[in-house]
Amino acid sequence: MKGWSWFSPTKVFFGIEAVIQNRQALVQGKKALIVTGAGGSARTNGALDDVCQALSGLGIIWTIFDQVQQNPEVQSARLAALLAWREQVDFVVGVGGGSPLDAAKAIAALAVNDLDDEELFAGQFKQVLPIVAIPTTAGTGSEVTPYSILTYPAINSKKSIASPLLIPRAAFLDPRYTYTLPRDITADTAVDAFSHAFESSLTLKTSPLSRALSYESLRILGPCLRKLADDEKLDSEHRSLLLYASMVAGQVISQTGTSLPHALGYSFTYFKGVPHGRANGLILPAFAAFMASRGQKQVFEILNRSGFANLEEFSLVLKKLTGAAPQLDQDEVKVFVELCSQAKNLANSPVRPDMQDIEDILTAVLQ
Numbered sequence: 216m217k218g219w220s221w222f223s224p225t226k227v228f229f230g231i232e233a234v235i236q237n238r239q240a241l242v243q244g245k246k247a248l249i250v251t252g253a254g255g256s257a258r259t260n261g262a263l264d265d266v267c268q269a270l271s272g273l274g275i276i277w278t279i280f281d282q283v284q285q286n287p288e289v290q291s292a293r294l295a296a297l298l299a300w301r302e303q304v305d306f307v308v309g310v311g312g313g314s315p316l317d318a319a320k321a322i323a324a325l326a327v328n329d330l331d332d333e334e335l336f337a338g339q340f341k342q343v344l345p346i347v348a349i350p351t352t353a354g355t356g357s358e359v360t361p362y363s364i365l366t367y368p369a370i371n372s373k374k375s376i377a378s379p380l381l382i383p384r385a386a387f388l389d390p391r392y393t394y395t396l397p398r399d400i401t402a403d404t405a406v407d408a409f410s411h412a413f414e415s416s417l418t419l420k421t422s423p424l425s426r427a428l429s430y431e432s433l434r435i436l437g438p439c440l441r442k443l444a445d446d447e448k449l450d451s452e453h454r455s456l457l458l459y460a461s462m463v464a465g466q467v468i469s470q471t472g473t474s475l476p477h478a479l480g481y482s483f484t485y486f487k488g489v490p491h492g493r494a495n496g497l498i499l500p501a502f503a504a505f506m507a508s509r510g511q512k513q514v515f516e517i518l519n520r521s522g523f524a525n526l527e528e529f530s531l532v533l534k535k536l537t538g539a540a541p542q543l544d545q546d547e548v549k550v551f552v553e554l555c556s557q558a559k560n561l562a563n564s565p566v567r568p569d570m571q572d573i574e575d576i577l578t579a580v581l582q
């Protein structure tokens with residue numbers, strides 16, 4: 216067995232009323248900055264109320280930044296960090312989908328460090344405010360990962376900050392918060408979690424433990440994707456399983472990173488506004504076919520663990536979930552390929568796709 220390491224220090228609390236019942240673990244200081252989305256979903260799904268009730272019960276004060284947009288920009292994290300500094304908060308609680316959670320992480324770094332963009336993305340900081348994460352989507356796994364992914368107009372793409380300091384100290388996973396997710400966001404985010412489990416088990420950094428946890432995640436997510444593709448309603452047990460499986464997949468990418476579908480997907484999000492998980496889902500079937508054609512038998516193991524008979528069936532289910540890809544002209548194809556080829560996570564693939572391979576994969580996605 217080749218050598219490997221594992222680091223996943225987040226204290227995870229899972230279950231109905233996780234916040235209220237474990238509220239002591241929410242407290243990481245004297246004053247909190249609660250970071251949440253601009254659409255107000257954390258107010259309707261009950262997460263924000265639970266956090267405020269838990270904090271006030273313990274005599275902790277807070278201030279709220281509720282302006283996080285989807286795919287948050289670096290600049291908005293800077294604005295919120297200014298608020299954190301002015302209000303003298305000493306810990307950050309992210310409540311929402313991956314966007315507020317990732318924003319919370321960047322804010323926690325920017326609030327206590329004077330960093331230019333380059334330093335921020337290079338993770339050149341030695342301290343951050345303690346972070347607590349409360350996911351309300353079941354997809355990104357950000358509640359346990361060391362990543363904060365921000366939209367960065369300077370490079371026409373999204374870029375990740377990766378630092379062990381950004382791993383939340385505690386994560387509270389209450390499936391009830393996800394009951395209000397509409398079908399499309401449920402599907403997009405489930406596909407994101409699936410792509411994490413899929414991509415991670417096809418990287419150079421896999422280990423026996425990461426494989427086992429990828430399979431655990433795929434075992435749950437495969438049948439859920441099928442249900443969503445068939446427009447079946449998910450019951451509360453499915454909601455719990457989705458939230459669990461996305462957290463598990465988050466633990467796995469924390470060790471292995473992601474690969475080409477994420478790298479190429481960022482352009483679909485940045486230039487075409489395709490939601491993150493859906494963007495990965497558009498690319499996964501072509502990526503799977505490419506890896507299989509290069510002798511990566513692991514692809515078939517992944518499909519098998521997810522309950523898909525073959526690549527065709529897998530593609531059909533994903534197509535039902537993602538719909539068709541937005542069309543691109545030749546110049547756009549060039550830009551997408553160029554940006555993807557520069558992504559760090561390509562080096563993470565056992566078969567490193569070259570420019571032509573990326574273009575071929577993209578062409579297959581666009582068909």
Ligand code: NAP
Nearest residue numbers: 252253254255256285312313314352355357360362395396
């Ligand atoms: P999101 O961008 O956080 O949210 C998408 C939409 O869902 C927003 O309109 C949001 O509303 C709404 N929403 C959230 N929770 C809801 C609920 N319980 N009920 C109803 N609506 C709800 O989506 P996401 O897919 O979770 O996160 C995507 C981001 O995470 C991307 O930027 C992606 O790059 C990043 N990501 C990070 C990691 C990581 O490891 N850090 C991994 C994968 C992806 P509001 O406006 O109210 O928030």
Ligand code: FE
Nearest residue numbers: 355407477491
């Ligand atoms: Fe993702």
